[in-house]
Amino acid sequence: MLEIEGLKKAIDGHQILRGVDLSLEKGDVLAVLGPSGGGKTTLLRCLNYLERADAGTMTFLGQRMDMPSMTRRQSAEYRRHTAFVFQSFNLFSNKTALQNVTEGLIVARKMPKAQALERAMAALERVGLADKRDAYPSQLSGGQQQRVAIARAVAGQPDVIFFDEPTSALDPELIGGVLDVIQALAEDGMTMIVVTHEVHFARNVSTHVLFMDEGVALASAPTRAFFEEQKLERIQSFFRSLDRKDGQI
C-alpha cells in the first residue's frame, strides 16, 4: 500500500537520511526503533511532506510519485489519506477537544457540520474522552491531549497514521492509556507507522520492525523474527543499553 525507495534527506549539509526503503501493506503496524538522532523523526516528516525529501520515490495506493517534486496540491491531496500524531501533541490551543477533531473535517474536507460532529464524537469515544469534548487543551493532561490528537487523526479516516514517539512527552503513569488506544487501533486493522522507544509495545503490537541508525534502515523484518533471530551486533547492543537504562525489554 505504501512503498518508499531511496529516501534521502540532508539538513544544513548533514546527510540525515541516506537512502531508506520501506514497504507497508494494509493493516501493518510498523514500529520504527533506533537510537536518538538516527533519523526517525525526519523519516516520518518526509513521509508526510512536512519536510521535502532530496530524493526518493513513493508508491501509495498504486500511484507512483517522485518525492522531491511533489507540488503543494499533490501533497495536500496525499495528506487527505494520512494522519500524523506528534510527540508534543500539537493540539490547536484555541479550540476545544471536539473542535480540534472537527476542524479538519469541516474546514479542509468541507464535511457538513452535523456529520463532522457525529464522526468526531465517535472518534473521541474511541479514545475514551467523549466527556472531555468541551475542554480546551490547557485543561487536559498530556495523556488526554495525546488521545485527543489520536482522535483527530482517526476522524479523517486515513489509510495510514504516522506516530512520532507518541508517549515520549508523557509522565510514566500516562503512557499506558495512550499505548492502549494505539493497540486498539492496531487490533481494528489500522495501518500505522509508529516511531517509539517502547520496546515492549513494539514487540507486542507491531507486525514489523524497522531499525534506523545513522540515516539508514539497518534492519527491517517481521516483529517476531526481528526480536528472536536478531543477529546484528549493533542492534543487540542497542537493546542491551536500553536494558541497562530501565531494566526491561
Added chain:
Amino acid sequence: MSQRVIDILISSFPRIFGQGILVTIPLTVISFSLALVVAVICAMIQIADVKGLKQLVRFYIWIIRGTPLLVQLYLVYFGLPDLGIMLPAFPCAVAVFALNEGAYCAETVRASIEAVPKGQMEAGYCVGMSYIQIMRRIVLPQAFRTAFPPLSNSLISMIKDTSLAANITVMEMFMATQRVAGRTYEHLALYSEVALIYLLFCTVITWLQRLGERKLNAMNGGNVIRA
C-alpha cells in the same frame, strides 16, 4: 478657586470635551485601525519572508522608529508641499499616526504570531488545512490574544499623542484648550481640565481592555498555556 475660574472651566468644558469627542477620538480610532492594517500586513510580509518586500518593511520600521513623531508630522504637513503634495491637516495627521503606530504594532503583531507554537501550523497541514485557513482560524486568533495587551497600550499612547496634531493646525482637544487658555490666561486650571479629560478617555480604554481580555480568555479556553 475663584468664581471666575470656575465659570471659565464650566463654560469651556463643552467646547473642549466636544473637540475630544468630535476630533480626538475619531482621529485616534481611524488612525489606530489603519495602523493595525499596516501592522498585520508588515508582520505577514516578514513572516512569509517575501523577498524584496521584507527589506522594504524593515527599512520602513527603521525610519519610523528612529525619528520623532513630531518631526514626522512637520515633514508631511509642512515639508511635502515643497514637492507639490498638499494634504489637509486632518488626513495628514491620520496618515502620520497610522504609519507611525503601524511600525511599532508590526513588531508586536509579528512577535505574537511567532509565539504560536509552530507545531500547530504543522498539525493544521496534516489535517488538510491550507496556509490561509490555518492562519485565519488557528494562528491569528491566538496571536491576537497575545497581542491584545500591548496593542491596548499602543492605543492609550496614541490617544495622548494625537495632541501633537495641534502643531499642524488640527483643531483637536488640546488645541481647543490652548485657544481658551490664550484668551483667559487660566493656564493651570484649563490644562488640568484637559489632562483630566485625557485621563478619563484612557480610563475607559483600560476598562474596555479588561473586558476584552476576559472575553478573549474565555474564547481561548482560560489562560492559554503553551507547551
